[in-house]
Amino acid sequence: QLQLQESGPGLVKPSETLSLxxxxxGDSITNxxxxxxxxxxxxxxxxxxxxxxxxxxxxxxxxxxxxxxxISLDTSKNQLSLMxxxxxxxxxxxxxxxxxxxxxxxxxxxxxxxxxxxx
Amino acid sequence: xxxxxxxxxxxxxxxxxxxxxxxxSIGPVTSGLYPYWFQQKPGQAPRTLISDTSNKHSWTPARFxxxxxxxxxxLTLSGAQPEDEADYFCLLSYGAAxxxxxxxxxxxxx
Numbered sequence: 333q334l335q336l337q338e339s340g341p342g343l344v345k346p347s348e349t350l351s352l353x354x355x356x357x358g359d360s361i362t363n364x365x366x367x368x369x370x371x372x373x374x375x376x377x378x379x380x381x382x383x384x385x386x387x388x389x390x391x392x393x394x395x396x397x398x399x400x401x402x403i404s405l406d407t408s409k410n411q412l413s414l415m416x417x418x419x420x421x422x423x424x425x426x427x428x429x430x431x432x433x434x435x436x437x438x439x440x441x442x443x444x445x446x447x448x449x450x451x
Numbered sequence: 452x453x454x455x456x457x458x459x460x461x462x463x464x465x466x467x468x469x470x471x472x473x474x475x476s477i478g479p480v481t482s483g484l485y486p487y488w489f490q491q492k493p494g495q496a497p498r499t500l501i502s503d504t505s506n507k508h509s510w511t512p513a514r515f516x517x518x519x520x521x522x523x524x525x526l527t528l529s530g531a532q533p534e535d536e537a538d539y540f541c542l543l544s545y546g547a548a549x550x551x552x553x554x555x556x557x558x559x560x561x
Contacts, residue, residue: 378554381549436544437503441496
């Protein structure tokens with residue numbers, strides 16, 4: 333049974349780096365059928381695609397976030413990670429990891445984790 | 452960036468049929484935008500119902516179906532159940548410009 337579980341600090345200070353990890357069980361992040369990615373949700377802006385990565389290296393980032401985002405895959409731990417630098421209050425959101433069909437969309441979501449940016 | 456539009460809210464009677472739509476600000480929605488549909492209930496993560504216009508997942512109830520209708524992507528719910536009351540989001544993929552979510556439709560079953 334596929335499970336994706338996000339983890340990381342729930343509170344990040346402005347200008348610092350947000351770091352999250354997603355542990356995957358029930359599938360391998362080297363599965364050639366899927367990419368792996370991150371999506372966030374805020375009350376004001378709704379759902380926003382952050383980016384996705386394929387195990388062979390192909391990576392896509394939302395152009396509006398590209399300068400601040402890094403998505404990595406750790407095949408030894410079957411995990412994906414998200415780093416978002418220079419955060420502001422606008423980055424406060426629930427962050428979801430997801431299994432992605434190609435570069436087009438998520439077919440399975442994690443439960444999500446709330447990250448608040450505040451001093 | 453393209454704007455993806457959805458009805459803010461819709462109401463359907465129990466057992467009734469309702470169609471939610473998903474439009475694109477830059478032109479008609481085609482299969483090449485790989486429309487997705489998601490259901491989200493309060494306090495829960497979204498769940499993918501439909502991929503690539505009309506492909507259902509193993510967990511997608513049979514009463515949900517996806518299609519293209521009048522230049523938009525459409526999600527039709529036939530035989531609405533009380534448990535279908537939720538927010539529904541669509542997603543369109545614009546190639547290099549990336550995937551963009553719609554603002555969501557709040558569906559009430561009443």
